[in-house]
Amino acid sequence: MSGAEIDNPSAAAMYETDAAIHHLGIEIVSVDEGSATVAMTVTDTMVNGYAVCHGGLVFTLADTAMAYASNSLGSRALAASASIEFLRPAYADQRIIATATSPHVGQRTSYWDVAVTNPNGDTVAIFRGRTKVFDG
Amino acid sequence: MSGAEIDNPSAAAMYETDAAIHHLGIEIVSVDEGSATVAMTVTDTMVNGYAVCHGGLVFTLADTAMAYASNSLGSRALAASASIEFLRPAYADQRIIATATSPHVGQRTSYWDVAVTNPNGDTVAIFRGRTKVFDG
Amino acid sequence: MSGAEIDNPSAAAMYETDAAIHHLGIEIVSVDEGSATVAMTVTDTMVNGYAVCHGGLVFTLADTAMAYASNSLGSRALAASASIEFLRPAYADQRIIATATSPHVGQRTSYWDVAVTNPNGDTVAIFRGRTKVFDG
Amino acid sequence: MSGAEIDNPSAAAMYETDAAIHHLGIEIVSVDEGSATVAMTVTDTMVNGYAVCHGGLVFTLADTAMAYASNSLGSRALAASASIEFLRPAYADQRIIATATSPHVGQRTSYWDVAVTNPNGDTVAIFRGRTKVFDG
Numbered sequence: 001m002s003g004a005e006i007d008n009p010s011a012a013a014m015y016e017t018d019a020a021i022h023h024l025g026i027e028i029v030s031v032d033e034g035s036a037t038v039a040m041t042v043t044d045t046m047v048n049g050y051a052v053c054h055g056g057l058v059f060t061l062a063d064t065a066m067a068y069a070s071n072s073l074g075s076r077a078l079a080a081s082a083s084i085e086f087l088r089p090a091y092a093d094q095r096i097i098a099t100a101t102s103p104h105v106g107q108r109t110s111y112w113d114v115a116v117t118n119p120n121g122d123t124v125a126i127f128r129g130r131t132k133v134f135d136g
Numbered sequence: 137m138s139g140a141e142i143d144n145p146s147a148a149a150m151y152e153t154d155a156a157i158h159h160l161g162i163e164i165v166s167v168d169e170g171s172a173t174v175a176m177t178v179t180d181t182m183v184n185g186y187a188v189c190h191g192g193l194v195f196t197l198a199d200t201a202m203a204y205a206s207n208s209l210g211s212r213a214l215a216a217s218a219s220i221e222f223l224r225p226a227y228a229d230q231r232i233i234a235t236a237t238s239p240h241v242g243q244r245t246s247y248w249d250v251a252v253t254n255p256n257g258d259t260v261a262i263f264r265g266r267t268k269v270f271d272g
Numbered sequence: 273m274s275g276a277e278i279d280n281p282s283a284a285a286m287y288e289t290d291a292a293i294h295h296l297g298i299e300i301v302s303v304d305e306g307s308a309t310v311a312m313t314v315t316d317t318m319v320n321g322y323a324v325c326h327g328g329l330v331f332t333l334a335d336t337a338m339a340y341a342s343n344s345l346g347s348r349a350l351a352a353s354a355s356i357e358f359l360r361p362a363y364a365d366q367r368i369i370a371t372a373t374s375p376h377v378g379q380r381t382s383y384w385d386v387a388v389t390n391p392n393g394d395t396v397a398i399f400r401g402r403t404k405v406f407d408g
Numbered sequence: 409m410s411g412a413e414i415d416n417p418s419a420a421a422m423y424e425t426d427a428a429i430h431h432l433g434i435e436i437v438s439v440d441e442g443s444a445t446v447a448m449t450v451t452d453t454m455v456n457g458y459a460v461c462h463g464g465l466v467f468t469l470a471d472t473a474m475a476y477a478s479n480s481l482g483s484r485a486l487a488a489s490a491s492i493e494f495l496r497p498a499y500a501d502q503r504i505i506a507t508a509t510s511p512h513v514g515q516r517t518s519y520w521d522v523a524v525t526n527p528n529g530d531t532v533a534i535f536r537g538r539t540k541v542f543d544g
Contacts, residue, residue, distance in 0.1 A: 014185035020193065023181035045159035048203070049150035055215040056199040057156065060192025067184070079191040081538075083219035083355055083491065085383060085402065087376060103387065103398050104359060111357060111398060113385070115375065126375050126383060128400050130357065130489075217402075219355065219491055221519060221538065223512060239523065239534050240495060247493060247534060249521070251511065262511050262519060264536050266353075266493065286457035292465065295453035317431035320475070321422035327487045328471040329428065332464025339456070351463045355491035 006031055008072045015068075024057070026064050029097065036068035037099045042092050052089035055125075058096070059084050062114040062127035065100035070110055070131040077110070082129035090116075090124045098127075108133045142167055144208045151204075160193070162200050165233065172204035173235045178228050188225035191261075194232070195220050198250040198263035201236035206246055206267040213246070218265030226252075226260050234263075244269045278303055280344045287340075296329070298336050301369065308340035309371045314364050324361035327397075330368070331356050334386040334399035337372035342382055342403040349382070354401035362388075362396050370399075380405045414439055416480045423476075432465070434472050437505065444476035445507045450500050460497035463533075466504070467492050470522040470535035473508035478518055478539040485518070490537035498524075498532050506535075516541045 006012040011031040015021075021028075021038075029037040040061045042053045063079055070077040090096050100114045114127040142148040147167040151157075157164075157174075165173040176197045178189045199215060206213040226232050236250045250263040278284040283303040287293075293300075293310075301309040312333045314325045335351055342349040362368050372386045386399040414420040419439040423429075429436075429446075437445040448469045450461045471487055478485040498504050508522045522535040 016185070017187075018185040019181050020184050020190035045155050048156050049152070049154040050212065050214065051153075052214070054156035054196060054199070055218070056192065056196025059195045059199070059218075060190060063190070063192040063195070076186065078186065078188070078225075079222055081219070081221045081489070082191070082195075083217070083400070085217045086215055087378070089214075103385070104395050106359070113375070123376055126400075128355070128398075217353070219536070223514070239521070240531050242495070249511070259512050262536075264491070264534075288457070289459075290457040291453050292456050292462035317427050320428050321424070321426040322484065322486065323425075324486070326428035326468060326471070327490075328464065328468025331467045331471070331490075332462060335462070335464040335467070348458065350458065350460070350497075351494055353491070353493045354463075354467075355489070357489045358487055361486075 008033065010071050010074055011068050014071050021064055024060065026061060028068060031068050031072050033072050034069060034105060035101045036065050036072060037097060038065045038068060039095055039097045041095045042090050044092055047092050052091060055086055058090055058116055058125050061096060061098045062116050062125060063129065065098040065114045066112040066129045066131065069100035069102065069112055073105065075133040077131040077133045080130045080132045082127060084125050084127045086125050087123050090118055094118050096124055144169065146207050146210055147204050150207050157200055160196065162197060164204060167204050167208050169208050170205060170241065171237045172201050172208060173233060174201045174204060175231055175233045177231045178226050180228055183228050188227060191222055194226055194252055194261050197232060197234045198252050198261060199265065201234040201250045202248040202265045202267060205236035205238065205248055209241065211269040213267040213269045216266045216268045218263060220261050220263045222261050223259050226254055230254050232260055280305065282343050282346055283340050286343050293336055296332065298333060300340060303340050303344050305344050306341060306377060307373045308337050308344060309369060310337045310340060311367055311369045313367045314362050316364055319364050324363060327358055330362055330388055330397050333368060333370045334388050334397060335401065337370035337386045338384040338401045338403065341372035341374065341384055345377065347405040349403040349405045352402045352404045354399060356397050356399045358397050359395050362390055366390050368396055416441065418479050418482055419476050422479050429472055432468065434469060436476060439476050439480050441480050442477060442513060443509045444473050444480060445505060446473045446476060447503055447505045449503045450498050452500055455500050460499060463494055466498055466524055466533050469504060469506045470524050470533060471537065473506035473522045474520040474537045474539060477508035477510065477520055481513065483541040485539040485541045488538045488540045490535060492533050492535045494533050495531050498526055502526050504532055
């Protein structure tokens with residue numbers, strides 16, 4: 001999906017200049033007001049010494065889902081904190097998907113739950129994060 | 137630093153086949169039994185739409201410090217969970233450093249505290265994670 | 273509700289000897305397989321020096337919801353870790369309610385999301401925890 | 409220790425009206441600028457259906473250590489979030505001790521690490537929390 005095809009204007013604007021997710025090959029699957037789904041295919045350069053996807057890159061996918069969900073609300077927001085539970089490894093060539101929804105949206109601080117799943121529908125990780133709106 | 141120069145044999149073995157950290161340009165600064173320091177220079181392909189380093193990549197650096205510290209103990213271990221607090225952004229061209237130490241090493245489960253700092257010595261993020269030894 | 277009225281047999285058995293929740297006045301509102309709702313009225317002895325309910329007791333209510341939800345599945349389980357975000361204070365005389373559901377139930381390790389709400393339906397806290405089955 | 413004996417004036421003032429910790433029998437062992445140690449003897453009314461101290465009350469002790477450490481700095485602060493890892497149970501009649509120190513003190517937001525230990529010096533739990541200064 002190119003940025004032009006993202007329905008949500010805030011998310012589309014952010015996507016245009018988001019070098020990191022382009023470089024990682026993260027796709028924006030969908031962005032609605034207050035939720036987002038993103039996907040990434042695990043490449044050979046993403047695996048660690050145990051032949052599983054680096055946990056940091058699984059986190060990065062979840063964090064990206066949160067970023068697009070939080071920015072879909074119209075204000076600019078950045079991650080303030082997050083926690084992740086790794087339930088099973090992801091492997092090279094798997095396309096993993098992360099979906100973010102919110103248990104609580106506040107004026108400036110919002111919370112996001114993200115589930116990362118593999119092509120079998122098994123949960124790879126669960127993530128909970130907090131974003132803060134910033135000005136300027 | 138090449139893998140051959142890492143004093144700790146478990147960490148050196150892991151480093152040889154760790155494609156992810158080579159691809160991200162993460163250097164192993166030092167590995168001692170139960171601690172590790174790693175570093176990464178934020179490149180133009182690591183910044184997001186707000187011109188700051190993607191939080192997922194800051195997490196990835198911290199997670200890598202934990203991985204090398206936990207594997208320095210001689211058993212193979214993987215991250216089971218982690219949480220991170222983002223204190224200030226990291227920017228392109230900054231070399232950020234992550235050091236992992238442990239508040240509690242157990243037989244199979246250990247905990248790790250990681251601080252990520254920028255070239256000014258300011259804290260970029262604090263991270264706490266849990267690793268589990270695995271067999272095979 | 274007395275223990276005898278709790279439909280779920282594992283939860284009813286646990287309730288009989290659970291001195292802590294009796295002492296705190298925590299009520300078991302409902303326990304179904306894989307979920308539980310509990311409630312507590314904030315008393316004058318639960319408030320701190322700022323006249324709000326001690327955050328530890330809000331956590332205790334959430335943790336109790338997790339305990340009854342996880343033990344409803346038939347195996348004995350204990351909390352292994354948890355995190356909480358405090359969204360707004362709870363005050364003396366408020367009856368606060370915590371409901372636990374699971375984003376992932378595993379063989380031995382399960383995860384639980386708990387929301388704590390006040391009588392206006394506002395969220396006091398969100399909590400995520402991990403339980404482990406134990407033997408003996 | 410009575411409130412009058414607490415050297416730190418902010419902590420002493422808070423202690424006077426802190427009904428919750430008096431009711432739970434939590435003692436303030438020491439408060440220095442930016443750190444605090446508190447203790448609690450696990451009573452028969454603090455154990456759950458598995459004859460171990462309710463994890464919520466272990467959290468409450470850790471949270472109290474954070475509260476006194478954060479308020480020792482002169483500004484009024486409340487807990488905003490916290491996470492805890494339960495390493496081993498605490499039992500009735502054990503006096504458990506929690507010590508809070510800070511990996512990062514900010515203008516309004518600070519972070520605190522708390523270790524809870526039993527009389528053998530074994531770690532019962534490790535805790536990390538975040539406090540925010542409030543006005544009025």
